[in-house]
Amino acid sequence: MRFHIYQVVISVISAIMIYQGVTNYIKGKNNPTLLKLLARIAVWGSMALITIFPNISNVAAKIIGIEGNINAVILIGFIFVFLMMFKLLSAIERLEQDLSIVTRNDALKRINEEEK
Amino acid sequence: MASQTESKIFVVIPAFNEERVIGDVINEIRNVGYRNIIVVDDGSSDETCRKAKEAGAISLKHKINRGKGAATKTGIEAAKLLGADIIVTMDGDGQHDPEDIQKLISPIVDKECDVVLGTRLLDPKGMPWHKIFANKIGNFFTWYLFGLWVTDSQSGFRAYSRHAAQVINTKADRYEYDSQVIREIYIYKLKFKEIPIAVRYTEYSMGKIQKQGIANGFKTLYKMVWSLLF
Numbered sequence: 001m002r003f004h005i006y007q008v009v010i011s012v013i014s015a016i017m018i019y020q021g022v023t024n025y026i027k028g029k030n031n032p033t034l035l036k037l038l039a040r041i042a043v044w045g046s047m048a049l050i051t052i053f054p055n056i057s058n059v060a061a062k063i064i065g066i067e068g069n070i071n072a073v074i075l076i077g078f079i080f081v082f083l084m085m086f087k088l089l090s091a092i093e094r095l096e097q098d099l100s101i102v103t104r105n106d107a108l109k110r111i112n113e114e115e116k
Numbered sequence: 117m118a119s120q121t122e123s124k125i126f127v128v129i130p131a132f133n134e135e136r137v138i139g140d141v142i143n144e145i146r147n148v149g150y151r152n153i154i155v156v157d158d159g160s161s162d163e164t165c166r167k168a169k170e171a172g173a174i175s176l177k178h179k180i181n182r183g184k185g186a187a188t189k190t191g192i193e194a195a196k197l198l199g200a201d202i203i204v205t206m207d208g209d210g211q212h213d214p215e216d217i218q219k220l221i222s223p224i225v226d227k228e229c230d231v232v233l234g235t236r237l238l239d240p241k242g243m244p245w246h247k248i249f250a251n252k253i254g255n256f257f258t259w260y261l262f263g264l265w266v267t268d269s270q271s272g273f274r275a276y277s278r279h280a281a282q283v284i285n286t287k288a289d290r291y292e293y294d295s296q297v298i299r300e301i302y303i304y305k306l307k308f309k310e311i312p313i314a315v316r317y318t319e320y321s322m323g324k325i326q327k328q329g330i331a332n333g334f335k336t337l338y339k340m341v342w343s344l345l346f
């Protein structure tokens with residue numbers, strides 16, 4: 001099996017990213033969760049797999065029912081990007097609401113103290 | 117006049133960079149007989165908070181800007197803590213006429229309903245055409261998404277009974293707050309009434325850049341849809 005340079009580069013990057021995720025999870029850095037770790041392994045792992053074994057994308061195309069392995073990869077990529085966007089928007093929304101609650105509690109502090 | 121009732125009435129004013137007019141707005145409200153005025157300065161960079169305090173209002177301050185909805189909600193929470201029976205919300209730019217407060221609170225005092233919505237569109241005299249058009253679009257989407265038809269879904273001049281203020285608990289922070297309240301009225305089956313109010317569009321109020329524009333309108337719509345989905 002002959003490797004191209006891009007396959008080596010992407011595999012090394014994927015390995016580093018997965019290694020970082022696992023060590024962060026073990027050390028408890030950056031609020032790690034099992035879901036985050038699994039997502040990281042899924043993303044970088046599948047990228048490395050598709051790079052090293054391009055024929056895997058044919059299997060994905062067959063499963064999804066799309067003609068052409070490249071189209072299947074792009075479709076999966078889009079779905080993943082949309083999922084990430086949704087997750088980010090949900091997180092931002094939650095943070096915005098938390099921020100409003102903290103700001104409100106601070107503004108009401110004086111009244112709360114007076115009422116006690 | 118407020119003295120006609122024994123109810124404890126609070127007027128809540130969310131304000132952002134309104135130092136030029138907030139004092140006059142408070143004085144006007146006091147002149148028609150309402151003394152319990154809460155101004156929530158929503159992270160203004162000017163002297164809104166100080167001017168409101170000097171004019172005799174209970175002045176609260178958001179350290180950072182969280183939006184009209186968040187400021188209104190803070191004011192309502194404060195009024196509840198201070199034992200309000202009826203809470204009136206109105207804008208801080210002077211576009212609402214305090215003389216209309218009496219019309220708004222009467223149906224609540226008479227126990228006819230829980231919420232009174234001031235509506236500019238039942239008598240839109242003096243209202244710019246683009247505002248009328250934008251409001252109608254807002255009404256349509258509020259009805260389509262939230263299921264309740266009202267003639268002015270974006271009006272900030274409203275009155276709530278204590279019961280309504282306790283039940284309504286929207287998470288909306290910005291301009292979508294007004295529409296979300298309509299949704300809560302529908303969900304909790306609160307009795308409501310629409311009362312025509314006067315609007316005073318001045319050069320000052322029309323010139324404020326943070327008012328609902330087209331971009332903000334789309335943002336509001338997006339937030340309304342988002343709140344329905346998640």
